[in-house]
Amino acid sequence: MSEHNNSLEREGNSPMLEVQGLSKVYMRxxxxxxxxxxxxxxxxxxEFVSxxxxxxxxKSTLFRLIGGVEKPDQGSIRIAGQETAGRRGLISYMxxxxxxxxxxxxxxxxxxALMTAGAPKKEAKEQALAWLARIRLDDVAGAYPHLLSGGMQQRVSFLRALLMKRDVMCLDEPFAALDALTRSEMQRWLLELWESDRRSVLFVTHSIEEALMLSDRLYVLSPAPAKVLKEMIVPFARPxxxxxxxxxxFVELKQEVLALLGAEFPD
Ligand SMILES: Nc1ncnc2c1ncn2[C@@H]1O[C@H](COP(=O)(O)OP(=O)(O)OP(=O)(O)O)[C@@H](O)[C@H]1O
Ligand SMILES: [Mg+2]
Known part of the structure; x- marks a missing residue:
């Protein structure tokens, strides 16, 4: 059965995603x-938050909690103002x-993905081709995923996450496995697409440049047990x-994050 109605009725002016006082303990x-x-x-x-x-x-644990795959020991997770801890199918996850x-x-x-968001089959097929043309992958529409390069698969995967039309998109280091050139192409591409169809995004990355390049705000976490060390606003204009x-x-912000993470400054 496909999952329809994964959009929650938003309560007042509450943030799309609000995580409060979340704690999680595993047994080893x-x-x-x-x-x-x-x-x-x-x-x-x-908003785009990293x-x-x-x-x-x-970080991935946090995403599993937000996605409802696991439950927190303490704290609350609200999507569109409603408590969702332990509920699945409400976010799109890449x-x-x-x-x-x-x-x-x-x-x-x-x-x-479009059908999951409620589109009828025929319309979903037409729209899928139009979207693939938009990301310049229409020539591989009829191919199976294993024939695509890693970067092309990532583009399709991101498109799926985007088109599911969930309130919140959680992207867990989506570009970590790509080479530098493909990675920067993907960042440009993601920015373009996101700037034309703004969604609420929570993005995990190890790259400070990537976070500064893409985000409106970022949170710096400490080593486990993770605490928020700092919340920073990224002030650069859009697009x-x-x-x-x-x-x-940009350089100053980067150094500030590096210092928070305890790294040495580069020259
Ligand atoms: N089910 C589990 N049981 C026990 N420990 C776990 C479990 N899942 C994760 N952990 C531990 O929790 C810690 C955090 O893992 P997590 O995958 O969330 O880190 P991360 O910040 O995503 O790391 P990375 O940047 O390497 O992806 C790790 O030490 C991991 O071994
Ligand atoms: Mg991880």
């Missing part, structure tokens, strides 16, 4: 291992590795220029 054998310690964050409507934190700090259905063609991978990294303020 007999030992308690705390991953998240009182983490609070918000994503406004149409999370930066060391490896193992609990993991680090593209998650496409291998037995469906590229076009059907996209049209099933973002691709050479924004040359600005003095």
């Amino acid at each position: 054998g007999k030992e308690r291992f705390q991953v998240l310690d009182n983490v609070s964050l918000t994503v406004g409507e149409g 999370i930066i934190g060391p490896s193992g700090s609990g 993991p680090q590795q593209a998650a496409l259905f291998p037995w469906l063609t590229v076009a059907d991978n996209v049209s099933t 973002r220029r691709s050479d924004v990294w040359k600005e003095r303020e």
